[in-house]
Amino acid sequence: MSSTPILHLAQDFLGLVSARHQLITANMANIDTPGYRTQDIDFHAELKRTLDNNGAAMAPVSHSVPGLLQRPDGNDVNLDRESLLLAETQMQYQIGVQVVRSEFHRLLSAINEGK
């Protein structure tokens, strides 16, 4: 459906970033839920998997993050980790969006014969 390979790549990237963003907001929402374990996706492995699979949309697999300090109620959400990741995904999303925009501009300039 994408017209250029770069658009396709950016689309996969944005999909993965928003999936991760959803997990981070879920972690933040469950900061007071007893027994909740922090969830995350292995971003690089998932991106590689998507690219190896020739860009076919694949549902990312989430897993509990090991090595986090657990509170007595069994919850191991780390506020600093989630805040940092939230900022990180926000920036990554911005990168993806900018790539899409510049690609569309490139297409438009080709349509306008570089005028």
Next chain:
Amino acid sequence: MSLFSTLEISGSALAAERARADIVAANLANAETTRTTEGGPFRRKMAVFSGSGTSAFRLLLAGYNRLAGRPAGTVRLVRVAEDTTPPVVRYEPGHPDANASGFVSYPNVNPIQEMVDLMGAVRAYQLNASAVAASKQMIQQSLDILK
């Protein structure tokens, strides 16, 4: 699009934390209440939260089927539990609610504990509000592609 369900997730947490702050406020307001409709002094209330889970299966389900109900990762207040610790007993023979030996049962509310709980609820609320702001910005950026 999963960005819109993040708003729903953060929204559920905002509602849950607000309810928790309400319960704390009720506890503080009733810190000296010796009469209730159930009889006896007021008993301290506690919020019990429950998450909807973020298993890989649920994420998959939420991705393909918007009718699956709440998106994975939402939280809600499932129960308001009563603290079972015994009431605080003070010797006040002149009090209208004193028992035969002159002791009055006061609620098992500790203001320090309640204030700490309130601060926790406020901070969690702020955290989720900033998550909403982040999601909003990301949605706005996607809309800007159209410009």
